Structures are given as C-alpha cells and as structure tokens.
Amino acid sequence: MALTLSEDQLLLRETAQTFLADNSPVKRMRDLRDENDATGFTRALWKEMADLGWVGILLSEEHGGSEMGLAELGVVLLECGRVLAPEPLLSSVLLGGNAVRLSGNEALQKDVLPALATGDRLLAMALEESGRFAPYATLTTAKESGGSYTIDGTKRYVLDGHVADQIVVVARTSGSAGDRDGLALLLVDANAAGVSIERTSMIDGRNAAHVKLEGVEVGADRLLGNADLLDSVLDQATAALAAEMLGTTEEAFERTLAYLKDREQFGVKIGTFQALKHRAGEMFAELEFARSIMLDALSAVDEGRDDAPQAVSAAKAQCSKAARLIGAEAIQMHGGTGMTDEEDIGLFFKRLKAAEVSLGDATYHQRRFASLQGY
Amino acid sequence: MADLEAFKEEVRAFIAEHCPQELRVGNRMDIPGELLGPWVKALADRGWITPDWPTEYGGGGLDRKATAALRAELKAVRAPIISSFGTSMLGPTLLEYGTEEQKKKHLIPISKHSIRWCQGFSEPGSGSDLASLQCRAERDGDEFVITGQKIWTTGADRADWIFCLVRTDFDAPKHEGISFVLFPMNQPGVEVAPLQLIDGTAHFSQVFFDGARGSVDDLVGPANGGWTVAKKLLQHERSTDGSSDGGIGGSAKETIVDFVKREVGMEDGVLADPTIRERLAAQEIDKRCLGLTMRRAAEEARAGQINRDISSIGKFRWANMVKNEQDIAMDAAGTQGLGWEGAGFEANQLERTRKWLITRADSIWGGTNEIQLNVIAKRVLGLPE
Incomplete structure (x- = not known):
C-alpha cells in the first residue's frame, strides 16, 4: 500500500487537471447556480467525462469500464473538488451505480452499468429520511407479496435525485427504525407509478431531491441486497467523498494562503502577522493529516483490508475536521471580502460544509470508529 | 530481494543467539547491566548499533533497505535498540561536518556505545531564542577555555563528553559568533547540578563551566560557523521525534x-x-x-x-x-x-x-x-x- 501516487495515477491526475482547467473553471459552477440550471451540472461535460473513462473507472470491462480502483477514482474526484465541479460522480457512480455494481444481481448489472458508463443513464440513492445521518434508521417500508415489493415512505437529500433515471431505494422489509436487519436495497425507476420527486437547491449550489414513494411496486428481480451491501456502498462512497472534499479543502487553503501573501493592512502584508502565521501552520497540518488518512482509506478499500471500515471512518472524520477548520479560517482570513458572494472563497466554504455533513459528519464517524474498535 | 531475505535470516539467527527472552522487553531503563552488556557488545561487534554508518567508523555499512530490515526485525521481537545522543544526533552531524580525524576519534566509540554524550545547547537566558546564547569559549594556545552555563542537559551526570554551542565572537551578529565544540565532562571546571522537574524526576541537569578546557581539534565546522552545524543537528533531533x-x-x-x-x-x-x-x-x-x-x-x-x-x-x-x-x-x-x-x-x-x-x-x-x-x-x- 503506497501513500504516494503511481506513474499511472500521476498521468491520470495530469489528464484530469488539464481537462478541468480547460472545461471547468469555478465560474462554470457559479453560472450554473446563478442561472438556477434545471440539471445543476453540464450534461455535455458529463458525457465527456464518461468518454474519458471517469464514470466507468470502477466498472468491469464487460460493463464498459476500465476496472481500476477507488484510488484512481479518488485522483479524479480530488481534482473535481478543487474546481467545485458539480457533476454527479458521487450520486450516480458511487451511490446509485455502485449499489448495482456491488450487488449480486447480474441481470440488473447488465442492464444498468453499460448505460451508466457511457453517461447516458443517471442513478441516485435514496437513503436518508431525517436530517441527521443514520443509515439504519430507515422507516420506509417494502412489503413483499406475490413476487414483488410495495414501497411506501419519504426520502430526503437524495443527491441529484431530480435528474436520476433510476433510484436505489433503501427500504425495510422487517424490523423497526435502527435495526440493521430487515433492510433491502431496491432499484426503482424514477418514472414508476407512485414516485414523486421534488428538486431542492442546497447551499453548495448542488441539487438534492425529496422523493415520495406511495405504493410503488417493483418486482423481486429489482432487489440488489441488504445492509451488507449498504455498508459496502457507503464505505466506498464515503472514502471517495473524502477525496473530493480534500481537493476542495486544499484549494480553499491555497487561495487563503495566497490572500495572506497579497493583502496589505497597516502598510504590511497580513501574512507577516504571527497570529495568522500560526493558524496557517495549523491549517496545513490538518490538511496534510487529512490527505494521508484519505489515501490510506482508499487503498484499504481497494485492498479489502479487514480494517477498511475503520480506515474510512477515520478518513471522513479527519477530512471533515480539516474542512471545517480551513473553511472557517478561509472566510475569517479573507475578512469582509470573504463574506461577499462575489468572492469565490464563499463557494468553497459552502461546498465544504455540505461535504462535511454528507454521509456522516466528524462526530458520526468518530463514534462509528470507536464502536468498530470495540469501545 | 533475495539478498535482503538472506540478510533478514542472518538477523534472526543473530537475535536467536544473542537476545535472550528476558531481554525482549523493548527499550526500558531498568534492564540489568549484566543482561544488556553482552547484547550491546554483540550489536557493536557487527556495527549494528549504527547500522547505516560506514564500517571504517564502526558502522554496519548497510544500505537503507537493509537498515530498515534490521530495525524491523529487532522491533518485531522487542529487542532493546541502543540509541543515544551520539547515535542519533552527534554521529550524523559528524559524518557530515567532521574532519577525518574527528570521525575516527569520536564515531567509533559512539558505535561501540562506550562513550556517552550530552548536549549543551539551551541556557537559562536562551531557550527559544537559542542563538542569543552567552556561554563563551576563548582561545588559549591549542585549547578553548569555556565559561558559562547550560541547562536542560539530558544525562549530564552520566555523560563522558559534551557537544556544546559556545560564543566565540561577541562582536558579530548573534548567529555568526557561535562555534560547535566537543570536550570532556570529567575535568575540573565542569560542575553538574541535577534539575528536578514537575514530575519529580531529574533526567536533566544544569551544567556550569568555569575554565573548562577543550582541544581546538574538536571544533566541528568552521570557527563561528557553529549555528549551521547546530541547525542541522536539530533537524536530526526533530526527525527522531x-x-x-x-x-x-x-x-x-x-x-x-x-x-x-x-x-x-x-x-x-x-x-x-x-x-x-x-x-x-x-x-x-x-x-x-x-x-x-x-x-x-x-x-x-x-x-x-x-x-x-x-x-x-x-x-x-x-x-x-x-x-x-x-x-x-x-x-x-x-x-x-x-x-x-x-x-x-x-x-x-x-x-x-x-x-x-x-x-x-x-x-x-x-x-x-x-x-x-x-x-x-x-x-x-x-x-x-
């Protein structure tokens, strides 16, 4: 397991940097937000990302992918995070798509994954029902009878759910909220009878949906798996999100550092003040801690290490901690400028908050880490 | 790689022969001398106290991979690792800045663990602002005469020699009047007073110099060029932390x-x-x-x-x-x-x-x-x- 990038990964990073520099300045994300774009990202660019092979990094060649690992996808996501690219890698590839990929359902894999890889089909995952992240708290029910399931419930914060063609719904076939047993992941068509989807705009300019499921019927052949599948999907998505947010955190740090070297008050650069220097050093340390443990989490997953869940929770906890510190300091050190919408640093601040909360914040993952470690 | 595997085998055999079970307790202060002594000697004979130093200075002449393999094998069985101010700080500094004569004279005893060193850097008035140090050395023929005070000197009460920062030019800017000198502790003009700390221990000492003497042959780096040497040595210190x-x-x-x-x-x-x-x-x-x-x-x-x-x-x-x-x-x-x-x-x-x-x-x-x-x-x- 290496904590540095391989030759191939360096090449991939360079390709991603060049592509994003040419096609995705931060202004693109700002314009999408300002225009309240109905999609929330650029479909043409998504198609190009698919052509570059990014969408299919995890997929097998049989399904139109390149069968690389999470470490490679992390390289791409980190670069996307630096420019705040809102394309649905997390929602469509790592949540919805990965639930299909990691399931044992070969028929669905054959139907869904090749279309995902080409960028023609979008997926999402409907997991959360209340504000605080609690993956087993599902109340949504899936009643089984006569070879099909009937789903009833309401889901929140379904990332990019407003444009998804198919949604992986986490529902309960038995037990009560909080039980790990009795969970089922089912693939539901967005246009199925009984599904209503309401788009919401989030602080980071991205979109999530409220999804209502009322008597939605799906065949038993739409069953993907149980809580084991959910755990695997969440671990991979969380590690990948850690990589993306590290990119955003890094860029927020670099921009703030540049500001400290440029901005003058009292006739000197504000970066000469020790009160700010020490804080910059603390930010640097948190950032680099986050990078190390994020890289470890990606390889823990790729190598199927026994402690991969611990490594992932440790990574999300640390990346969230770094994001919170650097996001807060970025605004504070930019002073009044940082409070204006015109200055880009606020866009980074808001994306970092969303990433911090998504898939469990630092506290959630610290507690999970403690439980996994036996205390 | 095959060579490295063979080397690991060699280390395991060495451990089996020289490191009895009761010694496999990690780095503890309370290991009896009759148990530790033969182990230190066996390591020293192979040059494995300082495995990556050249053999002519008592080292093992091992490359990076072999050194890492040796340390890993020793750590795996919790064998005591012999580390000191000499091995981790002064030694690497002498390898870089020492004269051939100084290397021969000082590195070999360090590699045998036969001479114990202490560090004379901090002074009561010079902590974080170390370069403001006032302990002075004046030239007297082939010798320096040292007068002043050092503090936070770990193991000064047991040390045979000290590596010490002294001011040799009082007119120069503070960083440019400092020299890095070595001299023996066991001489008139050196007094050690243990310093009890808030935890009740006294691992540190204050050291008072009143006309202590050192040879000019033991000046490391150029006269008044000691700050550069010290900075390098502190990097070794920080890298061990x-x-x-x-x-x-x-x-x-x-x-x-x-x-x-x-x-x-x-x-x-x-x-x-x-x-x-x-x-x-x-x-x-x-x-x-x-x-x-x-x-x-x-x-x-x-x-x-x-x-x-x-x-x-x-x-x-x-x-x-x-x-x-x-x-x-x-x-x-x-x-x-x-x-x-x-x-x-x-x-x-x-x-x-x-x-x-x-x-x-x-x-x-x-x-x-x-x-x-x-x-x-x-x-x-x-x-x-």
Whole structure:
C-alpha cells in the first residue's frame, strides 16, 4: 500500500487537471447556480467525462469500464473538488451505480452499468429520511407479496435525485427504525407509478431531491441486497467523498494562503502577522493529516483490508475536521471580502460544509470508529 | 530481494543467539547491566548499533533497505535498540561536518556505545531564542577555555563528553559568533547540578563551566560557523521525534484505550462516558494520521514527489498528540489521577500521572510548538517575514 501516487495515477491526475482547467473553471459552477440550471451540472461535460473513462473507472470491462480502483477514482474526484465541479460522480457512480455494481444481481448489472458508463443513464440513492445521518434508521417500508415489493415512505437529500433515471431505494422489509436487519436495497425507476420527486437547491449550489414513494411496486428481480451491501456502498462512497472534499479543502487553503501573501493592512502584508502565521501552520497540518488518512482509506478499500471500515471512518472524520477548520479560517482570513458572494472563497466554504455533513459528519464517524474498535 | 531475505535470516539467527527472552522487553531503563552488556557488545561487534554508518567508523555499512530490515526485525521481537545522543544526533552531524580525524576519534566509540554524550545547547537566558546564547569559549594556545552555563542537559551526570554551542565572537551578529565544540565532562571546571522537574524526576541537569578546557581539534565546522552545524543537528533531533508515540516519559506498559476502558468502565459495549469516548476516538484517529503522514513523508522523499515538506508538522503534532493522550488519561482517572505516592493508587495510575506531567515538556523541548509553527509558516508555506 503506497501513500504516494503511481506513474499511472500521476498521468491520470495530469489528464484530469488539464481537462478541468480547460472545461471547468469555478465560474462554470457559479453560472450554473446563478442561472438556477434545471440539471445543476453540464450534461455535455458529463458525457465527456464518461468518454474519458471517469464514470466507468470502477466498472468491469464487460460493463464498459476500465476496472481500476477507488484510488484512481479518488485522483479524479480530488481534482473535481478543487474546481467545485458539480457533476454527479458521487450520486450516480458511487451511490446509485455502485449499489448495482456491488450487488449480486447480474441481470440488473447488465442492464444498468453499460448505460451508466457511457453517461447516458443517471442513478441516485435514496437513503436518508431525517436530517441527521443514520443509515439504519430507515422507516420506509417494502412489503413483499406475490413476487414483488410495495414501497411506501419519504426520502430526503437524495443527491441529484431530480435528474436520476433510476433510484436505489433503501427500504425495510422487517424490523423497526435502527435495526440493521430487515433492510433491502431496491432499484426503482424514477418514472414508476407512485414516485414523486421534488428538486431542492442546497447551499453548495448542488441539487438534492425529496422523493415520495406511495405504493410503488417493483418486482423481486429489482432487489440488489441488504445492509451488507449498504455498508459496502457507503464505505466506498464515503472514502471517495473524502477525496473530493480534500481537493476542495486544499484549494480553499491555497487561495487563503495566497490572500495572506497579497493583502496589505497597516502598510504590511497580513501574512507577516504571527497570529495568522500560526493558524496557517495549523491549517496545513490538518490538511496534510487529512490527505494521508484519505489515501490510506482508499487503498484499504481497494485492498479489502479487514480494517477498511475503520480506515474510512477515520478518513471522513479527519477530512471533515480539516474542512471545517480551513473553511472557517478561509472566510475569517479573507475578512469582509470573504463574506461577499462575489468572492469565490464563499463557494468553497459552502461546498465544504455540505461535504462535511454528507454521509456522516466528524462526530458520526468518530463514534462509528470507536464502536468498530470495540469501545 | 533475495539478498535482503538472506540478510533478514542472518538477523534472526543473530537475535536467536544473542537476545535472550528476558531481554525482549523493548527499550526500558531498568534492564540489568549484566543482561544488556553482552547484547550491546554483540550489536557493536557487527556495527549494528549504527547500522547505516560506514564500517571504517564502526558502522554496519548497510544500505537503507537493509537498515530498515534490521530495525524491523529487532522491533518485531522487542529487542532493546541502543540509541543515544551520539547515535542519533552527534554521529550524523559528524559524518557530515567532521574532519577525518574527528570521525575516527569520536564515531567509533559512539558505535561501540562506550562513550556517552550530552548536549549543551539551551541556557537559562536562551531557550527559544537559542542563538542569543552567552556561554563563551576563548582561545588559549591549542585549547578553548569555556565559561558559562547550560541547562536542560539530558544525562549530564552520566555523560563522558559534551557537544556544546559556545560564543566565540561577541562582536558579530548573534548567529555568526557561535562555534560547535566537543570536550570532556570529567575535568575540573565542569560542575553538574541535577534539575528536578514537575514530575519529580531529574533526567536533566544544569551544567556550569568555569575554565573548562577543550582541544581546538574538536571544533566541528568552521570557527563561528557553529549555528549551521547546530541547525542541522536539530533537524536530526526533530526527525527522531514524530516517529514514535511514547513521549519523553517512555512508552507506557498499557495502551491508552485499555487504561481508559478500565478507569471509565464499559456499558453495553461502549465506554460509559460518551465525552471521553469521543475524545479517545479523535485521539486514536489523530495518532493514525500522524503515523501515516510520517510514512508518507518518507515515501514522497523516496519517490521525489515532495510538494511541501510535510515532515515539518511532525514535531508539533506529535507533541500535541502525546499530551492529549495523557490529558484523556487524567480525565478518565479523576481523583485517582491526582495521586503522587502512597496507598490507594494503582501502579499504572501513578505512572500515567507522572507521564502526564513530564509530557508537558514535549511541546517545549526540541523547539517549542510556537517555534515549529514559525518555521512552517516561513520555510514551508512561504509567508513573508
């Protein structure tokens, strides 16, 4: 397991940097937000990302992918995070798509994954029902009878759910909220009878949906798996999100550092003040801690290490901690400028908050880490 | 690779022959001399106290991979590793700055562990601002005459020699009038007074020089060029820090997790105090981050992928981590953590408390956290002066 990038990964990073520099300045994300774009990202660019092979990094060649690992996808996501690219890698590839990929359902894999890889089909995952992240708290029910399931419930914060063609719904076939047993992941068509989807705009300019499921019927052949599948999907998505947010955190740090070297008050650069220097050093340390443990989490997953869940929770906890510190300091050190919408640093601040909360914040993952470690 | 495997076999055979079971207890201060002595000699005969030094100076002449393999094998069986100011700080500095004569004279005894060194840097008036030091050396023929005072000198009461920063030019700017000299401790004009610390120990001393003498042949680097040598040596000191998790109190016999579990108790499989539980988890994650970051620093250096020098954060984050661990232990123990001695306290409670006290030094010695952050801001982040 290496904590540095391989030759191939360096090449991939360079390709991603060049592509994003040419096609995705931060202004693109700002314009999408300002225009309240109905999609929330650029479909043409998504198609190009698919052509570059990014969408299919995890997929097998049989399904139109390149069968690389999470470490490679992390390289791409980190670069996307630096420019705040809102394309649905997390929602469509790592949540919805990965639930299909990691399931044992070969028929669905054959139907869904090749279309995902080409960028023609979008997926999402409907997991959360209340504000605080609690993956087993599902109340949504899936009643089984006569070879099909009937789903009833309401889901929140379904990332990019407003444009998804198919949604992986986490529902309960038995037990009560909080039980790990009795969970089922089912693939539901967005246009199925009984599904209503309401788009919401989030602080980071991205979109999530409220999804209502009322008597939605799906065949038993739409069953993907149980809580084991959910755990695997969440671990991979969380590690990948850690990589993306590290990119955003890094860029927020670099921009703030540049500001400290440029901005003058009292006739000197504000970066000469020790009160700010020490804080910059603390930010640097948190950032680099986050990078190390994020890289470890990606390889823990790729190598199927026994402690991969611990490594992932440790990574999300640390990346969230770094994001919170650097996001807060970025605004504070930019002073009044940082409070204006015109200055880009606020866009980074808001994306970092969303990433911090998504898939469990630092506290959630610290507690999970403690439980996994036996205390 | 086959060679490396063969070498590992050789090390295992060596350990089997020379390291009895009762010696396999890690680096402890209380190992009896009759047990440690033969082990030190066996290591020294192979040059394995200083495995990566050239053989002509008593080293093992091993390359990086073999050195790492040797250390890993020794660590795996918890064999005591012989490390000292000589092996980790003065030796590497002499290899870089020493004359051929100085290397022959001083490196060989270090590699045999036969001469013990101490470090004379800090003074009562010169802590963080080390370059303001006032201890003076005046030339008298082929000798220096040294007058002044040093403080925080670890092991001065047992040391045979000292490497010492002295002022040799009082008119020059403060960094440019300092020399790096070596001289023996056992002579008239050297007086050592142990310094008792807040944890009750006296590992450090104050040292007073009143006309102590050293040979000009033992001046390391150019006269008045000692600051450069010292800075390099401090890098060796800092690079030895971030890698361990013990603190200067030595490594505890019981892990922090086990200690806290016992002090706080478990309820339904989790620690009974939810706040302590979260702090402990955060601490354990922090420890992982530090270990991984130090490993990444080494890997980046080897791969030539250094963007910014991340090893620079090791010292202060290590100090914070070690201190925080003891803070959690104290909070877990409550009033049982307040015991100094006497009945009613368990040995590991007393030990943790002393360790909590002594680890306060970790963010002070070897460059305070504040100095580390100054250095990071300037050298690593390029913030303006």
